[in-house]
Amino acid sequence: MKMLSNERRGKQTFTLKLGLLRPSCMITKYAERLKFLPPPAFRPILDQEDPPPEGRHAFCPYALWTPRLINLNRSIKMAKARYDEAQLKDLLLQMMETELGGEQVYRTALTCALNDDLRAEWEEYLDETLSHQNVVRHACDQLGLNADEKAPSRAVVKLIGDSLVKAMELAKSSGNAVLAELVACECVVHAETKDHANWELLGKVAEAATGETGKILKDAHKRVEKDEDHHLYHTQGWCRELWIQSLGMPAVLPPPEEVKQVETAIGASRAEQQRKSML
Ligand SMILES: [Fe+2]
Numbered sequence: 001m002k003m004l005s006n007e008r009r010g011k012q013t014f015t016l017k018l019g020l021l022r023p024s025c026m027i028t029k030y031a032e033r034l035k036f037l038p039p040p041a042f043r044p045i046l047d048q049e050d051p052p053p054e055g056r057h058a059f060c061p062y063a064l065w066t067p068r069l070i071n072l073n074r075s076i077k078m079a080k081a082r083y084d085e086a087q088l089k090d091l092l093l094q095m096m097e098t099e100l101g102g103e104q105v106y107r108t109a110l111t112c113a114l115n116d117d118l119r120a121e122w123e124e125y126l127d128e129t130l131s132h133q134n135v136v137r138h139a140c141d142q143l144g145l146n147a148d149e150k151a152p153s154r155a156v157v158k159l160i161g162d163s164l165v166k167a168m169e170l171a172k173s174s175g176n177a178v179l180a181e182l183v184a185c186e187c188v189v190h191a192e193t194k195d196h197a198n199w200e201l202l203g204k205v206a207e208a209a210t211g212e213t214g215k216i217l218k219d220a221h222k223r224v225e226k227d228e229d230h231h232l233y234h235t236q237g238w239c240r241e242l243w244i245q246s247l248g249m250p251a252v253l254p255p256p257e258e259v260k261q262v263e264t265a266i267g268a269s270r271a272e273q274q275r276k277s278m279l
């Protein structure tokens with residue numbers, strides 16, 4: 001058997017593998033167009049190679065490094081931190097501001113509520129919002145963050161919270177109590193949409209985080225997640241039914257979300273679909 005030089009033997013082994021890995025050279029052509037350059041070690045070899053003729057895919061010189069490069073990229077992604085720490089801090093500061101603003105939103109909304117069941121519901125949500133403030137503050141303390149630190153994004157959250165309070169006060173000043181209650185419902189839905197999204201995002205980071213940070217985030221998320229589902233889905237139900245009532249149509253009060261004790265988006269959708277049978 002003819003002995004091959006090291007370089008030649010390397011090429012032989014290399015091209016043999018290609019036949020198994022890459023039945024077509026089309027992919028490697030696209031890789032070339034996308035500037036996926038081969039590692040430097042392969043360049044001298046590749047530079048000497050003519051483009052492989054169609055049909056001789058087993059001798060395609062790119063096919064060895066291309067899959068390796070892709071796999072390498074994947075493994076780098078897996079090994080890297082699974083979330084951006086600076087953005088997590090920003091999220092926590094926004095969460096603190098959302099809960100502080102939520103307190104003001106509920107305090108004002110309670111002065112607009114006409115329906116006794118709605119008022120009782122919001123009183124409960126206000127208590128829970130105060131508890132959420134403590135959960136976020138505690139999580140920040142544990143993570144070595146200052147929960148009161150200023151941030152541009154947080155200033156926006158505050159502006160929106162203050163605007164919701166002003167909107168309710170404006171509605172109240174009109175002297176139309178029904179309008180004020182509807183506006184209060186809408187403002188609570190706005191506030192709770194942000195609140196719910198915050199906690200949902202924190203839950204995603206908690207899943208990705210490991211060690212002490214993961215433990216802190218998972219604990220905080222577990223303590224609040226259900227409350228936030230309840231706040232959003234039930235208030236959406238109140239808002240919809242009170243609006244329907246104001247339009248002179250039959251409404252389900254308390255809303256189906258209350259009766260069915262909805263705690264999920266799917267449950268909220270089902271409850272809304274069943275409302276006609278509850279009239
Ligand atoms: Fe909250």
Ligand SMILES: [Fe+2]
Pocket residue numbers: 102129192195196227228231232
């Ligand atoms: Fe909430």
